[in-house]
Amino acid sequence: MRQSGAFVWPGGLNRMGKFHVVYFGSNDVPVDLIKPILAEIDADMTIRRPTNDTEVVEMGSDADGIIMHGSVPLSREIISQLKRCKVVCRTGVGVDRMDLKAASDHGMIICNAAGCNSIEVSEQAIGLLIGISRKLMRMNQYVRDGKWKRHTAELHAYRGRVHRIEGRTIGIVGLGHVGKQVAPRAQGMKLNVQTYDPYLNPNVAREMGVKMVSFDELIATSDFISIHAPLTKQTRHMFSTAQFKTMKTTAYLINCARGGLVDTEALYDALVAGELAGAALDVTDPEPLPANHKILTLPNVIVTCHTAANSDESYIDCQTHAAREVVNVLSGRGPTTEIKDPWLLSEAQDEGFGGV
Template sequence: MASDSHRFRVVVTDYDYVSFDEERTVLDPIGAELVLEHARAEDELIAVGRGADALLVQYGRITARVIDALDGCRAIVRYGVGVDQVNIPAATRRGIWVCNVPDYGTDEVSDHAVTLLLASARKLVPMANSVQAGHWDVNEFKPIGRLRGRTLGVIGLGRIGSLVAHKAQAFGLRVIASDPHRSTDYFAERDVESVVLDRLLAESDFVSVNAPLTDETRHLIGERALGLMKPSAILVNTARGGLVDGAALARALREGQIAGAALDVTEQEPIPSGDPLLGLVNCVLTPHAAWYSEEASRALKTMAAEEVARILQGQPPRCPVNQVA
C-alpha cells in the first residue's frame, strides 16, 4: 500500500494509445498516480523519469543514462514483447526490474505473420490494386505456386513462432525451425523439424522471423543469409526490424535474389521517406500493426499495469527479463 507520505508515481514515458482506462482500473486501487508523457529523446526521458516509482514504456529508448538518472524507480515495464530498447544490464545494476508482456497478443502477431506470408505468396496487394486501377487479369501475376507441400522456416520457435507454425500447417506447409533454446521434445510436440539456421535458409520457401532482437540477433538476416535463400523464397518479419539488414534486403529484392518480403517492422520506425524498401512491388509493408487488435490492446494495458502493481506492492513480477537481487 502507498503510505500517506508517498503516493506511487507511475510514468508512461511515451505512447500512442487513445485511453488509459485499463491502467487506471489496475493502479487506482493501489493509490498510484498515472503520469502520461510523450518523451522520446534521451534528455526528455531523463526529465520525465525523475521521481518515478515505475516506468511504462512503449517505444522510448531507455538507455544506461536514462536509467542512471532514475531515483527510486523499481520497475521498467515494456508495453509489448520485445525489450530491445531497454538497457537491461544497466537496470540490473541499479536493482530495477525490467519486465515485458510476452503473451497479450500472440494470436494477433501470428495471424498477421500468416496473413503477410499468404499475401506475398498470392501477390494480394498488387492484385487488389490492379483491380482498382481497372485491370482484371490474373495472368499479370504469374507465377503463383501451390502452398501445400512447400516449406516454412520459422526462426525462433517461442510462443509466437509456435503459433505461426501451427497455423501454417493448416495450409499443408511443412514447418522447420531454428531455435537454439528448445529441446527435441519441444520441436516434436509441434510437429516441427529442428534445423540449423543455414539449412533453414537454404531449404525454406518461406522464412518467418519470430526471434527477439539482441546483440546476437542484430542483422541476423544480412547479405550472407539472403544469399543462402532460394530465388523463389519470401521473407516475413513481424519481430523487430533490426533482425534484418534492410539495405541488403532491398538489394536482394531489387535484384531478384529472393522473390519477396513482407515486413511489419523496419530498422527505423516510422519508416523514413527515402527507405530503399519502399516502392518495391515485391515488398509488402505494414506499420508495426501485427500486435494490434482491440482485445490485445486491452490485455496489454491491463497486464502491463498489473506487473507494475505487483512490483510496487513488493510481490514477485510475473514476466521479469532480468534478475534483481
C-alpha cells in the same frame, strides 16, 4: 473510458498513494482499466510524454514504477538517474532500446507484455505469407489500374508464377510466444513447420510437431521464412547478403519482429538479383521507411507500418498486463515477464528466444 492529460487521478506529483507510477508515452490511456489494478497497492499514476532523454529523467525521477507505451529509450545514463524506480514494464514486446545490463546493475526489473499480442502478430505473419505468395496486392493494383479485361496472357505475365502453399515448408526463426502461435496456424494450412531457436527446449518443439533445425538449414530449405526473434547486438542483420544467397530463389521472407534483424540494403539487392522471390515486412530499418525508399519500387515487396500487434483486444491485454506487472514487483510478489538478454542468460531456454 480512456483519458489523456498531465494527471490521471488525485496523487500525481503530490504522491497521495503509497507508490507512484508514471505512465510514459501515450495520448490514449485506458485509465478505467489500469486504476483498479494499481489501487490494489495504493498506487497513484501520472501520465507524462517525454520527448528527449532529459525529460525521461525529469519525468521519471519520482516514479516507483514506470508503464511504458511506445519505445522510450532507457540508456545506462538514464537508468542510473531513475533512483526510485524498481520496475519498468512495456506495453509491447521489444526491449531493444533498453540497456538490460544497466537495469540489472541498478536493481531495476524490466518487463514486457510478451504473449499479449502474439495472436495478432501471428495472424499478420500468416496474412503476409498469403498476400505476398499469392501476389494479392499486385493483383489488387492491376484491377484498380483498370487493366483487368479477361484472363489474358498480359494478366498472367503481370502476375508472374504462383505456387500452391500447401505442402511447402515454413521456417520460423524463434519459437517464442509469437512463433508458438504461427506454428499451428501454418500447420492448419498443411505447411511443414521447422524452427531455429537456440534457447528452445527440444521437447516443446517435439510436442508441437515442429522440426528443430540449424539456422543454415532453415535458410536453405524453407519456402517461407517468418522471423520472430528479438533484436540484440547478436541478431542485428541476422538476415543479410550471405543468408539471401543461400535462400531458395522461390522463397519468401516475412518479418513481423524488428526491422534491424534484416539488412534492408542487402535485401533490396537480393530481390533485384532474384535471390529470393519476395518479402513482406511489417517492420523496417530505417523505420518509418521513407516514401521514396528504393525497396518500395519493387513489385514483390509488401510493407505495412509496424501494426501487426494491434487490435482492440491486444491493446487492453497489454495495458492491463503492464499495470499488473508493476503491481507484482512493487508488492514484492515478483514479475511474470522479466526480461533478460537471451544471448547472455540461459534461463530463457524453455520460452525460446527470451519469450518473444
